[in-house]
Amino acid sequence: MTYALYYSPSTAAMAPHMLLRELGVEFELRRVDTQKGEHRNEAYTKLNPNGLIPAFEHDGMILWEAAAICTYLCDLHPEAGFAPDVGTKQRGEFYKWMIWLTNTVQPDLIGWFYPDRYVPAENAEQYKMTMLDRLMPRYAILDERLRDRDWLVGDRITAVDLYAFMLSRWTRNMPRRARDLPNLRRLLDRVMARPATQKVYEIEGIAEPFF
Ligand SMILES: N[C@@H](CCC(=O)N[C@@H](CS)C(=O)NCC(=O)O)C(=O)O
Numbered sequence: 011m012t013y014a015l016y017y018s019p020s021t022a023a024m025a026p027h028m029l030l031r032e033l034g035v036e037f038e039l040r041r042v043d044t045q046k047g048e049h050r051n052e053a054y055t056k057l058n059p060n061g062l063i064p065a066f067e068h069d070g071m072i073l074w075e076a077a078a079i080c081t082y083l084c085d086l087h088p089e090a091g092f093a094p095d096v097g098t099k100q101r102g103e104f105y106k107w108m109i110w111l112t113n114t115v116q117p118d119l120i121g122w123f124y125p126d127r128y129v130p131a132e133n134a135e136q137y138k139m140t141m142l143d144r145l146m147p148r149y150a151i152l153d154e155r156l157r158d159r160d161w162l163v164g165d166r167i168t169a170v171d172l173y174a175f176m177l178s179r180w181t182r183n184m185p186r187r188a189r190d191l192p193n194l195r196r197l198l199d200r201v202m203a204r205p206a207t208q209k210v211y212e213i214e215g216i217a218e219p220f221f
Pocket of ligand 1: 020021022023044049061062063064074075076077112120
């Protein structure tokens with residue numbers, strides 16, 4: 011079995027990277043230099059035709075979409091418990107949170123980071139503020155969910171917590187941040203303290219602020 015993760019530091023590759031380290035499996039890390047535009051070159055777009063990071067290879071089979079990669083890895087390593095068992099109610103909740111994070115929270119984050127892809131330059135600042143106004147109630151939903159629990163699904167860490175951590179840290183330089191919400195902050199601290207997370211930060215060379 012060979013796994014390879016195509017990544018660039020501090021991107022959507024982070025949750026799959028964290029999960030691979032949590033699982034303790036062998037994998038190759040292949041850096042794509044986005045500064046040089048390598049994510050748009052012919053070799054990379056053969057792997058991910060969207061020209062986006064990450065991509066993942068498993069014995070010649072290619073996946074893209076960070077949430078799909080995470081869920082697939084959970085399925086390949088059920089013994090590690092990073093997703094509840096298939097067919098359980100908790101698995102249903104796992105899908106709910108994972109899909110909501112990737113199709114509701116993540117697009118608004120992309121809108122914040124790349125307003126020029128959606129509106130003319132003169133409207134960019136206003137568009138970013140609209141994204142921020144949409145994002146913060148979504149982080150409040152996570153915060154409320156965590157009011158009386160340690161993890162988003164069940165009673166142990168799952169891939170959904172890693173994904174929520176990744177998307178929360180994308181707010182670290184915004185005027186309002188996920189870490190300002192106290193229950194969510196506890197989750198971020200808990201995930202940050204894990205050896206797998208520390209290793210990812212070390213290897214990706216991520217400096218403060220951490221989230
Ligand atoms: N929905 C995709 C989004 C991936 C994505 O937006 N990747 C960003 C980095 S965080 C990227 O490659 N950006 C380069 C670009 O847009 O040119 C996923 O979750 O895998």
